[in-house]
Amino acid sequence: MAELRGVGIGLGVAQGPVARMAEPLPAPSDAPSTATPDEETARVTDAVAAVARELEARGAQAGGAAQDVLEAQAMMAEDPSLADEIAARIAQGRTAEWAVFDAFATFRDTLTAMGGYLGERAADLDDVAQRVIARLRGVAAPGVPDPGHPFVLVAKDLAPADTALLDLDKVLALITTEGGPTSHTAILAREKSIVAVVGAVEAKGLLDGQTVIVDAAKGVVTVEPSADELSQAANRAADRASAATAPITDGALADGTAVPLLANLGKPEGAAEAVALGAEGVGLFRTEFLFLSANQAPTVEQQRESYTQLLAAFPGKKVVVRVLDAGADKPLAFLNDAHEENPALGLRGIRALRASEDILREQLTALAQADAATAADLWVMAPMVATVEETTYFTALARDYGIKTAGVMVEVPSSALLADRVLKHADFASIGTNDLTQYTLAADRLLGSVAGFQDPWHPAVLRLIREVGAAGRALGKPVGICGEAAADPLLAVVLVGLGATSLSMAPTALADVRATLLQHTLDDARVIAEAALSADDAAGARSAAQAAAAHENPPAEGDTPESKETQQ
Template structure:
């Protein structure tokens, strides 16, 4: 059976005809305009304004995180610096189309060089430029096709404007030729529970209309499937849907070992959905949204109102709040907006907060007041607070001390850089818990910018080097009797979740839609089996081999468990 291999997102399987994303518009020719400067300028203004309004409208329809992304794109389209760059080119006699193409490309290179948060925004510039040029040419905006029937979408990758409004009644699955497990498309697939296989280089050869099976659990796209293969895939999909509607139980292994399944949230609005999907608490509450859209830090009162809403929504459950993770990669005028040559290695996270300690103290004040208020109202949660980007024991001591000044009972650190993983035994002698951010830990371990497509293949948390560091933290947690959570994208990968538990993770936090798959997968293995599967992955030399070794070990464990269950039934009879 012909198979195209990539990285599967989740455990889903789907089948249907291929519909390909339209190819990008070709670059406009560099030629002199036959129009006046005034005419070309007016054309650009109209096109940019129309595109910006369309992006805003799409955002209003999408809501939530997608709206924030699309509104940011609309602002980007009308950025005064970009407008001046386009005007300069038109003044030199260039056409509107070429002026937009050249100016946006130049600006994109500048942002890409900055890396971090701004580097991530640079990728969105391509989509904005394409939409403006299409408007100038009188062509439909590039985007998701609409063949009039459900389809498997095949694309190089997806832009935020396209992903925000995907019709999930029509898009059966996603297949991309680029991207990795932490790419924008992969994150979207997890958030919306879309069957997806990313990084399938050979998918460029798939033909429009041909039927394929997209098997995320195996990380393959099956071409030319037989009737039997199609029937088996449908049965698997039906079984998975039935399992998802089964009663929700706490996260646990087959032997009863408890593994609480928590959620990552960026705002309090997502709490209700998370609870409905079985979240046992919050493993990572990102507080950046309170700060990133402001020209000045939010007041204690503004922060407290949000924290109270969050804690009340998870009354009686654990809620882990990360203090502001910003700095040079997410420049804030009131924190640190100084240019840095390599912002990913600069003044970010706890380093930035120490340089502006009043912001940290105000945030801790707001959290303490929200905790007290919700407890007084009988709606209190178990509040844990952690610091981002902790690299040393001294930083751990600093944060835990200042947190305790404000009455924080459980103060921990995020393990995102190799130094903190290697010093985990000493760090956990001070901190109450550790939470491993696998996205950044992978980035720094592999020296591969998590937002840079050219090194996406290195950005894989399955790599044994990353898994070894996770084991260091897990062993330190066991030695000190301290909890070790996982709050990066890795926890949403069901088989990797088993490996992480085998390495010592005591809780897993993920996007709400990933909870069902991870819960079902954990129930298939005992703690001893999880440790054996983890050891198999650790013995590999690269990420792909680690993934394959874990799957092979898991298959052996499942077969042995089935045989034991059969023998038990025979004995009972």
């Protein structure tokens, strides 16, 4: 029996035989084509179009975040620049297969060198190329295996097209050797409630047919477990399934301290599912969907319609809307078309909006109109606020447009360190842990080579969160969490201990977080948080919190210490 470690997604546990993802197709031959360039070009055109339509169809079937990712891949497939590169190679007498392989590889290397969001998209480009080449060869694209029985899928990483449509009756769990807690695979696994451990480097050695236990709560994969370990894992899975059907209650700690559990949403259409899963409101509504697929900013009327649809789904409930967060990984030509060497540190968030203030003013106008037409409790916040001056600028402007509750996102260390001054002007703060981690540890959150640094458990990140929590408590201002960290059940307890007053996450994570909060009092949460803060690194913080949680909430009679620890 061996244990492999990675980053667990959620609290799930599953067991079963391993089935490995098929290896990529071999590279095409560089031999000259025996067909005419027109014939080869026609083959490529047909294959690319077929792959793009297939990706779009998969996206429409999957919905949610997966649809956005797959539609972006379809656009990659039909990029005019790629088509020109392929045509140039075919004109030199190459085959369609080799032209696609070489042109996509050249683009991939360019994106990889650029780093950041575009660097992370290089893997998506590889997946598109494989699908086009498979179509040209008339064979199935490499993808999820089908051994004829339920299995634990092991892969280097998963292409969004594969993750989006996993057959959850067959795929018991997912293990990847690459990726981190904010990778596409992790985000989609969380959205689909797939038991997953990502970034388990040693899983490269797993063999087809080996039995494993995938324990997301611990971030551990147990290889060839004993009969007793398999039985314990099965009991935990059954208990968790039973808990999922329990009546939904508002988020609270064991001592009755309320901790509202809210949903992160990217489109109004996700509201119904969030309500069904027990969301008490919305902690982050991303407005980018209205802008990213457009060549120009949407009108006030178009925006008002979408915002009204969202707010109407939450009468009497808090709905926190983030104004447009563009730039960096979400470039918009009509907002900022200037080339930036490092766009993550460039004109993004509130900086970009100030440079195109008419867009911000139109958005605030639409939000105020939607608020007036509905009964929700609208809160509006600005992204990427770094200074007190930016805080006063946004809150004053929002109030001029009739926004009653105006706040800021804390994603930059400077605003965390100045939280006591920022919150004198803002009505609330919401901490975006993904970007706060990125900027604290100087590690691009979309770059696989530094994924190991993108861990919100790092004590440096937790210290900054504590600063914001303390400022909120002193000034009587709410402090929410809306990054991926809130979806980690034990980290959610730590965040409350650091001063968070609400937690927002993907709706599918609500049940696990709700159940874990109910195991601890506010005093417990503060003790667990202090234990995490005392560590030197993220892994140490996680281990210290697990130990403190087990001590503060010892096993009930009949439980084993092991089973209790894994429930945390």
